[in-house]
Amino acid sequence: MQCDEVALLIPSSLDDDQPVPLPVQTHVESCLRCQAELARYKRMLRGLQLLRTQLLEPAPGLLGLTLSAIGDASEQHAIRSLLNKRKVAYVGAISGAVAAAGAAAAIIAVQRSRRRAAAALATT
Numbered sequence: 250m251q252c253d254e255v256a257l258l259i260p261s262s263l264d265d266d267q268p269v270p271l272p273v274q275t276h277v278e279s280c281l282r283c284q285a286e287l288a289r290y291k292r293m294l295r296g297l298q299l300l301r302t303q304l305l306e307p308a309p310g311l312l313g314l315t316l317s318a319i320g321d322a323s324e325q326h327a328i329r330s331l332l333n334k335r336k337v338a339y340v341g342a343i344s345g346a347v348a349a350a351g352a353a354a355a356i357i358a359v360q361r362s363r364r365r366a367a368a369a370l371a372t373t
């Protein structure tokens with residue numbers, strides 16, 4: 250077995266409370282790298298078990314600071330959202346005004362050309 254293969258099998262063999270497969274056990278007994286990996290993993294499991302039983306008291310004022318930070322973040326998000334909506338409204342209004350001006354210019358141009366044609370016909 251290779252060290253990489255053993256490293257992948259160590260967690261599952263310890264988590265399941267099953268006996269370590271013989272090839273893994275044989276490799277670990279002869280390999281310092283895998284012995285160190287096994288020791289690190291067991292140490293990590295002990296640390297995690299300690300965390301389950303330890304209750305941490307929050308520092309005084311931590312709840313207030315956390316709620317304040319959440320409030321500030323939500324206010325900033327709301328302001329950014331409002332500014333983005335205003336930008337969309339401005340762009341929509343400007344686009345509408347440009348389209349209306351273009352339509353008016355087209356109507357005026359058509360009316361002028363009709364008048365010129367009518368005047369040209371009247372003079373002939």
Ligand SMILES: [Zn+2]
Pocket residue numbers: 251252253255276277280281282283284
């Ligand atoms: Zn190894």
